[in-house]
Amino acid sequence: MNKIDIRVAIIDNSIDKSIYDPVNHWSQFLDVKWVSFRAKKSDFPDDTRKNFTHIILTGSEASIMDRSPWVLDEIEFVKEAVSQKIPILGSCYGHQMIALALAGPQCVRRSPFPEIGWIPIKILRENALLGKKGLFHSYTIHFDEVIGLGNDYDILASTDLCSIHAFQKKKSCVWGIQSHPEISPEKGKTLLKNLINQGEGPLDIYKKALCSIPEDSGIIKHIIDAFIKY
16 A cells, blocks of 8 residues: 555544653654544544544553443444454554454453563564564553453464463454554653652552663564555
8 A cells, every 4th residue: 555545543542641642652653644533532533444544542541441431432443443444553552452342351351460661572473563483672561461362363472471462363454562662762761750750550660660771672663564554
């Protein structure tokens, strides 16, 4: 597809943009047309197939275990977009949202061991989205996770603490990634500082991650290039 024809809908799942602004993170890597929509306000594209060629579902401060009205609206939006065969990429909360919408509530849960900071992630099989089998490092911050996906899904990546770090729905252009490859080391540190200043959550873990040396493999460029080719 010619880049001129690509139009990306970014579904912004953030709650407080002064703390976490995922549209800013994603848009810096998009050299195609894009428009953002606030999921919190149940603002989703109309006539999605007609107006957009690709959809990105961002992360969120919300838990996938919460079922606010806008969450239920997003579930229906995802189901409809998949039925229209629109390429969809979900990151973190967006990754979990795809699993919730398509595989069901039994496939998401609170993480026994949250992952926060720049971590190594294993690519389990060569695939178009992530590339060759091997290891990459990416910014990660999550308290929920995807589990128990059935035979309709290929598991693409994992860590020692999270067995489904990336997946693809088989025979489709639907992907989920648990990490935040779109968040640069600088912006990752800013996010951690914002969370610490908020004074909520596991402050000791945030501070430990903030003091660590960021390792970022820059896989976001490969992911974006691969995604918009569909």
